[in-house]
Amino acid sequence: MGDSMAFVEFDTLLLPGDQRFDWWRQLVGQGVAPTRITSDFAADFVGSVGSLDLGRIQLTKMSFPGLRSERTAELIRRADPETYELTLILGGSMGVEQDRHTTRLAAGDLSMWTSSRPYSGEAMSGPVIGASRALILHLPRALVPLPEARVDSLLAHGLSARAGVGKVLADFLGSLVGQAAVLDDLSLARLGETGFDLAVGFLAQRLDAQEFLSPEARHELLLARIDVFIRDNLADPALTPGAIAARHHISVRLLHQLFRQRKETVAASVRRQRLARCFADLAEPRLRELSIQDIGARWGLGNGAAFSRMFRAAYGMTPGERRGAMHSLHRIPALSANDRDGPRTPELC
Numbered sequence: 558m559g560d561s562m563a564f565v566e567f568d569t570l571l572l573p574g575d576q577r578f579d580w581w582r583q584l585v586g587q588g589v590a591p592t593r594i595t596s597d598f599a600a601d602f603v604g605s606v607g608s609l610d611l612g613r614i615q616l617t618k619m620s621f622p623g624l625r626s627e628r629t630a631e632l633i634r635r636a637d638p639e640t641y642e643l644t645l646i647l648g649g650s651m652g653v654e655q656d657r658h659t660t661r662l663a664a665g666d667l668s669m670w671t672s673s674r675p676y677s678g679e680a681m682s683g684p685v686i687g688a689s690r691a692l693i694l695h696l697p698r699a700l701v702p703l704p705e706a707r708v709d710s711l712l713a714h715g716l717s718a719r720a721g722v723g724k725v726l727a728d729f730l731g732s733l734v735g736q737a738a739v740l741d742d743l744s745l746a747r748l749g750e751t752g753f754d755l756a757v758g759f760l761a762q763r764l765d766a767q768e769f770l771s772p773e774a775r776h777e778l779l780l781a782r783i784d785v786f787i788r789d790n791l792a793d794p795a796l797t798p799g800a801i802a803a804r805h806h807i808s809v810r811l812l813h814q815l816f817r818q819r820k821e822t823v824a825a826s827v828r829r830q831r832l833a834r835c836f837a838d839l840a841e842p843r844l845r846e847l848s849i850q851d852i853g854a855r856w857g858l859g860n861g862a863a864f865s866r867m868f869r870a871a872y873g874m875t876p877g878e879r880r881g882a883m884h885s886l887h888r889i890p891a892l893s894a895n896d897r898d899g900p901r902t903p904e905l906c
Contacts, residue, residue: 581621585619589695603688614695614753619690640696641708648688722781757770758770797824
């Protein structure tokens with residue numbers, strides 16, 4: 558799909574109906590691994606596939622209706638990228654079988670299979686569950702610094718991405734695809750290294766094998782967990798560096814050392830995120846009945862005067878000015894089609 562790291566997504570709707578399925582199937586085989594795919598929707602297949610090159614790893618995004626896939630020994634002999642395929646289910650329902658393990662997956666689940674062994678899968682779609690959608694992170698087996706036999710014990714098992722390190726990884730992958738268009742190749746390569754460390758850290762935690770991670774990978778994983786904890790607890794006024802460190806069983810000194818590689822301190826990061834939530838809330842019509850002090854307290858900024866000073870320093874306006882400007886916009890009546898076209902010229906009788 559090209560040498561550039563830019564994310565490019567292809568949609569079958571751009572093709573005639575009778576060409577869509579074969580085209581999509583061929584593109585998936587090139588981007589993932591040669592796989593035998595069949596579908597009851599082949600006559601008018603609606604799907605998409607996109608790929609993002611991240612240096613040592615690649616990320617694929619897919620959408621498709623119900624189908625069956627099989628990677629046979631013959632296909633493996635023909636071509637094998639020798640990867641672990643760590644798959645995040647975004648929508649629909651899927652089943653996967655490998656090494657005599659079978660699991661059923663839904664949105665919010667992670668699962669993994671390897672391109673080097675026979676595999677079969679089935680995806681279901683429908684009016685209630687929608688189309689099947691997934692993100693697939695391709696990890697070279699040779700680069701994963703964990704005992705292969707232990708990693709293989711996770712094949713075709715359900716691994717939750719709804720909490721903990723799994724959620725950290727899922728959020729990261731989703732953000733990466735969403736922001737890829739505005740990131741340069743150097744940034745994407747660096748984020749690829751972060752993605753690799755998070756994925757390996759996730760597997761290591763599942764296997765209780767953190768001792769195999771490099772110090773850099775352990776720090777990256779810890780920082781990611783801290784970021785999620787901060788984001789999920791911004792409303793708590795007791796969210797201090799001490800509380801954050803205690804929650805992650807590290808010293809405050811180590812917490813500050815971890816943040817030195819960033820452009821802001823722990824306290825500055827918490828303050829920036831809280832102010833951003835307040836900035837958004839002050840423009841929300843549904844929260845108009847809350848006082849400005851209540852908005853600040855809602856995100857852990859209880860002191861009204863201090864909140865106003867911090868807000869003005871960050872945005873160049875007071876919270877009241879922000880709310881007033883946004884509410885004035887909401888009060889402007891909608892224009893009719895004729896009004897949008899400019900003043901009407903009176904008709905001559």
